[in-house]
Amino acid sequence: MRSVSRLQNNLLTVGAILGTLCLLVALAGMLLGAKPLVFRSGSMSPSVATGALGISLPVQAQEIRTGDIISVENSAGVRITHRVVTSELVNGSATVTLKGDANAVSDPEPYVLRTADRVAFSVPLVGYGVAWLSSPAAMFAGGLFTSFLLYLAFGSARTKRAEKRPQDPDDGPDAEPVTPEAARPRPGKAGRHAKRVTAILVASLPLVAAGALQTSTPAQAAFMDTASASAGFTATSLQAPTLSCTNSGNYDVTLTLTRPEGPATQYELTSATPSRTWNSGSWPTGGSVSYTVDADHASFTFNQTTNVTFRGLSKIGLWTSPAASKVVTYTPETNVLITGLTPPKLRCT
Amino acid sequence: MNFGNGSVRLKALLSLGMVLGLGAVGTLAAWTDESTATASFSAGTLDLKLGALPEGPFTDSVALTSLDMAAMYPGASKAGMVSVSNSGTVPLSYTLTGTGTGTLGAALKVSVYVGGMATNVASTGTCSGTLLGTADLPLAGTLISSARTLPATSVESLCLVVKLPSTAENTLQGTTSTATFAFTGSMGS
DSSP: OHHHHHHHHHHHHHHHHHHHHHHHHHHHHHHHTOEEEEEOSSTTTTTSOTTOEEEEEEEEGGGOOTTOEEEEEOTTSOEEEEEEEEEEEETTEEEEEEEOTTOSSOOSSOEEESEEEEEEEEETTHHHHHHHHTSHHHHHHHHHHHHHHHIIIIIIHHHHHHHHGGGOSSHHHHSOSSOHHHHTTSTTHHHHHHHHHHHHHHHHHHHHHHHHHTTOEEEBOOOEEEEEEEEEEEEOOOOOOEEEEEEETTTEEEEEEEOOSSSOOEEEEEETTTTEEEEEEEOOTTSEEEEEEOTTOTTOOOSSOEEEEEEEEEEETTEEOOOEEEEEEEEOOEEETTTEEEOOEEEEO | OOOOHHHHHHHHHHHHHHHHHHHHHHHHHHHHOOOOOOOOOOOOOOOEEEESSTTOOOBSEEEOGGGOEEEEOTTOEEEEEEEEEEOSSSOEEEEEEEEEOHHHHHHOEEEEEESSOEEEETTEEEEOSEEEEEEEEESSEEEEEEEEEEOTTOEEEEEEEEEOOTTOOGGGTTOEEEEEEEEEEEEOO
16 A cells, blocks of 8 residues: 555655646746747758747747747748748838748748747757647547546555555545544545545646647748749841832932841831931832832922932831931932923932 | 645645646637647658659759740740649649849740640740730749649649730840749648
8 A cells, every 4th residue: 555655645746846837837828928839840950850849939020130030820821930031120010031941942921020929949859749749649548547547546545445444554644634533533535535636637637738738839831942944035136128229210219128037027218318208018028119219209408419318127016127228319400501491300329 | 655634735736736727828829829730740851843844854943945035026925835843742832933134034024824735836936724813924023923732743834925025125126035934832731
């Protein structure tokens, strides 16, 4: 009987120490807003490895510093615990970019936060234990353990005690202290009862602990990887069309534009002086366009012989090719005494 | 081994406090965050790779020569295929952003299709797949904004059409650009 008693007392002592610790930690946690985080991936390794348990404390946006490890939920509702790369404070909310230490790139989305859970410290591997506690196997083990302690408290103790009561020296001191006289007729019963209750409470600890830790927030994810594809693009340059000149009759010229190689779809025949677009349109199927310039045209207002530069252009969209040019001599109307009035004329050079 | 009754009672009370404390924490945590620890640790690897052909080879950096275009002009376009491979052991989701060098890179427009085939007739490229998002997005920017999921060891074919719009500026004649398509894969949903 003494050995069972010793075991019970030892359990009680351990339970009492753990109980005090739990109570203090739980109280402190509640007061400080601490949150347990289980790291489910290695995106923060080597500083925080997979399976670590982190404890976070809430901080205000303005207290977030570059290099802090903070825990946030992304737009998909997945909790991400990564290191702060940049933090910008605007009107009390911080726009934060996070990056896992093991990741080559930052998280794709910036997070806008008023408060954040900053990881105060982390303990390697404990997260596995916390996660295991909430598994069905751990629940089952806890149940078995409880049953075993219940059996020790009620089953074996009572039967053995009934046989050995007269010889048991421990019963007296363990009895109810307030009324020793009243307790004496049934020695040790109240004391044993107190022990049994305590044993049950100690035995139920794993279950309660598992229940409490089941709500630990999983700090997931965001391992990232990038890959890139590249392609080269070159824009073509439009080529100038060819421009040729032939005299048309005695007074006019015919300018012929021939389409160059390339994608151009439009042509244009212009001159700078006089400033005029003589002809324009889509390149025809044959690829060349002829236009006869009449020397009588009102644009020609020169009163002496002048060189006129015609320009041929090839175009597509807003793109224009370099110009092909041709110089044509314009001779104004002359009135010579013998030959009489001579009309103006254009001649190719 | 003489344990006093006061000691027993104190220990019992302390143990009771422990249960109460843990119970309170549990209840509090449940209110703060309703997600549950599913204890699925990811020892897996995340590995996003690209290939020019659906059968690979897949690498972290691929030159899409089928998308190259040497003589672009306003209205010209080119279509090319790229295969995205999840070469890791966990599902991933990926997004795509593009960048392009030079003024030509700023002018190019991209349409992204999933599946289908690239067809290039003369200087017009077309894709037969399903258009993702909006057509003719600026090359320099987000090209796939709604992340696409890719199960482990699977491959998805994308068809890209790169176009120089018909309103391209005259100054772009003769310029060159290298377009880079950056695929970012992340773990999870």
